[in-house]
Amino acid sequence: MDAHAARPTLVGNDHMTRPSREEALAAVRTLIAWSGDNPDREGLLDTPKRVVDAYGEWFEGYAADPAKELSRTFEDVQGYDDMVLLRDIEVESHCEHHMAPFLGKAYVAYLPTEKVVGISKIARVVEIFSKRLQTQETLTQEIAAALESNLNPAGVAVLIDAEHQCMTTRGVHHRHVSTITTRFTGAFKSDPALVERFLKLAKG
């Protein structure tokens, strides 16, 4: 993905244009100095460049369109209409409160009606939304909504199980706390047995 290239204005603020790379480099220098170190010492000279490049990767999801990933579907699946479930999809995201990483796994299922989507596209959708500033709740909801609106399924189930570094490396310093969020739509919402099957298959 060419990070941000397709997005001249910023998400949620159509009037604010994206700062230049030079401005981003200067901001990292300021943070280094604010942390108490000297941005001009040799070991830190290339750090602003590395940090800005890293931000380009961590937040490349702003430049990508989940609907586009889900636009290619296949109809010739012999009427298959049972659950399609992907489990253990890596989640690498950043919380919007501290910009600290949260890491975990996503479990995503849907009940196809007339068409299925390439399974890698579901992992791509998780990746696109993850590579934005997020809360785990919003991330869960956005993945479910993208599948719901693009695949017209009979139901969608999304579970994310993640550990937030803003809780483990700072603040309350509670290690190994996992946060679980779920979102069920359609048949998953009305049929507890289906949710039970999803959870059983997801956790193996």
Ligand SMILES: Nc1nc2c(ncn2[C@@H]2O[C@H](COP(=O)(O)OP(=O)(O)OP(=O)(O)O)[C@@H](O)[C@H]2O)c(=O)[nH]1
């Ligand atoms: N609901 C939710 N909360 C989150 C997520 N990521 C981080 N947080 C929480 O966001 C909250 C921000 O609380 P504040 O009191 O504004 O910030 P803070 O003083 O840094 O809070 P502490 O983390 O408790 O030190 C904290 O409770 C975090 O644990 C998330 O994905 N979802």
Ligand SMILES: [Zn+2]
């Ligand atoms: Zn946080």
